[in-house]
Amino acid sequence: MAVRQMTAKTLNALKGWPQQSAVDFVARVRRPDPRDDRRVEGREFAEALRELARLTDGWTARPEGAAPTQRIVDHDWVQRKADGWYAAFYESEHPSLMAFLLQERGISPAVLHSERVGVDDETHRITIPVRDRDGRAVNVRKYKPHAQHAKVVSIAPGYGQNRRINPTSGDQGDVYLMAGEMDHLRALTEGLNADTFTAGESTPPRPEMVEDWRDRTVTICYDHDAAGREGAKAVARVVAQAGGHPRILEWPADLAEGYDFCDLVRDQPHLRDVAGWIAERAVPAGVQVFTWTDVGNAERLAAQHGTALRYCPDGAGWLWWDGARWARDTLGVHEQLATRMVKAMRVESEAIAD
Secondary structure, three states: OOHHHHHHHHHHHHOOOOOOOOOOOOOOOOOOOOOOOOOEOOEOHHHHHHHHHHHOOOOOOOOOOOOOOOOOOOHHHHHHHHHHHHHHHOOOOOHHHHHHHHHHOOOOHHHHHHOOOEEEOOOOEEEEEEEOOOOOEEEEEEEOOOOOOOOEEOOOOOOOOOOEOOOOHHHHOOEEEEOOHHHHHHHHHOOOOEEOEOOOOOOOOOHHHHHHHOOOEEEEEOOEOHHHHHHHHHHHHHHHHOOOEEEEEOOOOOOOOOEOHHHHHHHOOOOOOHHHHHHHHEEEOOOOOOOOOHHHHHHHHHHHHOOOEEEEOOOOEEEEEOOOOEEEOOOOHHHHHHHHHHHHHHHHHOOOOO
């Protein structure tokens, strides 16, 4: 069935659906990352740099070779680039990026070394290699601190497939799913069996990506904002379909919108049992399985966006909550949300056996 036709049938089925109280789903203001001079696990910054120098002693490789033109992953080329960027980082040419990782984000030198974090001299971006289950380099995520746009990009066009940073996390026990690369590295510093998806919170994984999470408890620690809450629910559905046991971290209500895992460990430097803190606040996802009918699709849309949409049969038509009031939907928000949901269902359908 065409997306447009399926969207229309879903919206028609949703008309008159019971609505709950409205919530502000429009405001997505993130709090900027504050700067501070917090120490790294009790060590002075200079001492942390000396430890990194010791860990990386002997690495002299430099990036070489042009990006392959074909869309097939060239593992050797990706590995050479990752190794070169890793070596370049620890020549002390980028003190601001090193300070960002060690002081502002509080990532330990041991984790930076084990994950082969580096720097791209040309773009001044932090580089984080991505590997498959066989240990082959398949991508490098390039992170720009405090960037407003394109904060994270892939090594080259054709390498941006959604992947897990830690493809063997399911072999190591219960999983802590983080919102991005920095939260993932910080969680590893805290000793958690952490993982993250390279496509971010807004893109749910394909079911085959989480098959090794069957029978595992997967605690989803996405950011404290609308995108994080919506993304956590979406990934929880996929995890449940794969046989995992998803739990979602419920952040305290008094925290600022945009609060994330790195903020938590920065603001509570004396918190020793991070896993315990999360366990006390994580709740079962309560995943609801919907039927693949017009009514089921309406229920699915109501569950995802029911607090932001209403249909008024007296002539006003579709209304949406604009952050302050119920407004007539002249922008077609209801169609956009329904279309987005129908397209996302294609990912969900992959979990259904033919």
